Amino acid sequence: xxxxxxxxxxxxxxxxxxxxxxxxxxxxxxxxxxxxxxxxxxxxxxxxxxxxxxxxxxxxxxxxxxxxxxxxxxxxxxxxxxxxxxxxxxxxxxxxxxxxxxxxxxxxxxxxxxxxxxxxxxxxxxxxxxxxxxxxxxxxxxxxxxxxxxxxxxxxxxxxxxxxxxxxxxxxxxxxxxxxxxxxxxxxxxxxxxxxxxxxxxxxxxxxxxxxxxxxxxxxxxxxxxxxxxxxxxxxxxx
Amino acid sequence: xxxxxxxxxxxxxxxxxxxxxxxxxxxxxxxxxxxxxxxxxxxxxxxxxxxxxxxxxxxxxxxxxxxxxxxxxxxxxxxxxxxxxxxxxxxxxxxxxxxxxxxxxxxxxxxxxxxxxxxxxxxxxxxxxxxxxxxxxxxxxxxxxxxxxxxxxxxxxxxxxxxxxxxxxxxxxxxxxxxxxxxxxxxxxxxxxxxxxxx
Ligand SMILES: [Zn+2]
Ligand SMILES: [Zn+2]
Numbered sequence: 001x002x003x004x005x006x007x008x009x010x011x012x013x014x015x016x017x018x019x020x021x022x023x024x025x026x027x028x029x030x031x032x033x034x035x036x037x038x039x040x041x042x043x044x045x046x047x048x049x050x051x052x053x054x055x056x057x058x059x060x061x062x063x064x065x066x067x068x069x070x071x072x073x074x075x076x077x078x079x080x081x082x083x084x085x086x087x088x089x090x091x092x093x094x095x096x097x098x099x100x101x102x103x104x105x106x107x108x109x110x111x112x113x114x115x116x117x118x119x120x121x122x123x124x125x126x127x128x129x130x131x132x133x134x135x136x137x138x139x140x141x142x143x144x145x146x147x148x149x150x151x152x153x154x155x156x157x158x159x160x161x162x163x164x165x166x167x168x169x170x171x172x173x174x175x176x177x178x179x180x181x182x183x184x185x186x187x188x189x190x191x192x193x194x195x196x197x198x199x200x201x202x203x204x205x206x207x208x209x210x211x212x213x214x215x216x217x218x219x220x221x222x223x224x225x226x227x228x229x230x231x232x233x234x235x236x237x238x239x
Numbered sequence: 240x241x242x243x244x245x246x247x248x249x250x251x252x253x254x255x256x257x258x259x260x261x262x263x264x265x266x267x268x269x270x271x272x273x274x275x276x277x278x279x280x281x282x283x284x285x286x287x288x289x290x291x292x293x294x295x296x297x298x299x300x301x302x303x304x305x306x307x308x309x310x311x312x313x314x315x316x317x318x319x320x321x322x323x324x325x326x327x328x329x330x331x332x333x334x335x336x337x338x339x340x341x342x343x344x345x346x347x348x349x350x351x352x353x354x355x356x357x358x359x360x361x362x363x364x365x366x367x368x369x370x371x372x373x374x375x376x377x378x379x380x381x382x383x384x385x386x387x388x389x390x391x392x393x394x395x396x397x398x399x400x401x402x403x404x405x406x407x408x409x410x411x412x413x414x415x416x417x418x419x420x421x422x423x424x425x426x427x428x429x430x431x432x433x434x435x436x437x438x
Pocket of ligand 2: 295296297298300307308310
């Protein structure tokens with residue numbers, strides 16, 4: 001049987017039979033990979049702790065017809081600071097869910113993979129209020145369906161942009177405005193995110209603009225996928 | 240496709256967890272071959288379970304009456320509550336014979352990607368039970384995986400202000416295992432949860 005090696009981030013796992021799991025990875029070379037991990041639900045499994053969702057691994061698999069089989073796994077990063085922090089988890093879950101829905105099986109996805117590992121790493125090291133919104137807009141851009149931020153998405157004029165409409169594909173000017181009204185700072189922030197100034201965007205303190213960015217990016221991803229991101233609407237914080 | 244009733248049986252069996260189409264066929268033909276009484280025994284135990292078993296009104300364990308055998312047992316300590324995801328976890332904890340308190344079954348763990356938030360779990364019922372001020376300790380006995388840990392952290396934060404003792408089961412190395420084979424997360428947790436020993 002053919003084997004392959006790749007890195008991967010565990011997006012989700014589901015139970016299979018008595019003691020196995022089907023693990024879904026995002027890999028750079030093979031896109032979304034669904035592979036059986038044998039025996040991982042047994043307490044003594046050596047693989048179990050390495051195949052938890054939100055783990056960056058380096059692995060070897062047997063190639064199967066429908067499902068591959070995980071044979072070796074080494075951990076690159078557990079993103080521990082996220083696992084131990086209830087407040088960082090919703091963003092991480094939303095990233096994993098969005099990537100799971102966007103990724104395609106058996107097709108290289110290096111950009112999406114870099115965005116995901118970078119997003120989770122940033123969530124560990126320097127969580128920013130703009131991070132989730134920036135992540136979602138950037139993965140849309142990687143997919144080739146990023147929002148129009150530099151001019152009006154409806155008429156193309158380089159005018160003041162005052163609203164965001166995911167159906168039109170981005171921000172809109174005063175005369176075309178539809179969708180949600182947005183603050184000028186939100187437009188600036190979105191331009192930074194998509195215009196190569198991510199560092200500046202992530203340094204933005206929590207504000208109306210960061211909250212809006214997250215809301216708009218979530219709406220844009222949901223519109224593109226034509227379904228809701230469950231994680232984005234289920235913050236696991238009390239209250 | 241098989242003749243009507245056989246295909247129906249294959250389809251029903253195929254809906255069971257962990258049973259694929261091939262296994263469903265194998266089981267269906269096995270049931271065709273065994274003596275009638277044996278097959279009907281299976282049918283009647285399924286019927287009986289569905290007739291007689293329900294969820295305990297207090298802890299949501301499986302139960303034959305309003306209260307499960309544990310809640311109904313006056314020797315159990317009502318001041319300590321062990322919180323588990325699933326009734327099967329109660330069986331696992333009971334096998335240890337180390338726990339003499341009572342339980343609360345959440346009915347799952349937080350799993351945002353699958354749409355399971357606090358509202359989908361029996362958290363409200365838990366809060367109602369904790370209004371009973373006899374309860375002095377809550378043991379968070381959810382699975383030591385991402386979802387279980389998130390659930391435990393969530394409950395710890397939610398219950399913190401109630402002023403009861405909140406503990407989490409330790410997570411560490413399997414008895415009889417070798418350190419060198421332990422994964423990093425497990426070994427890391429085992430180190431973090433180390434305790435004093437006296438010789
Ligand atoms: Zn316009
Ligand atoms: Zn009970």
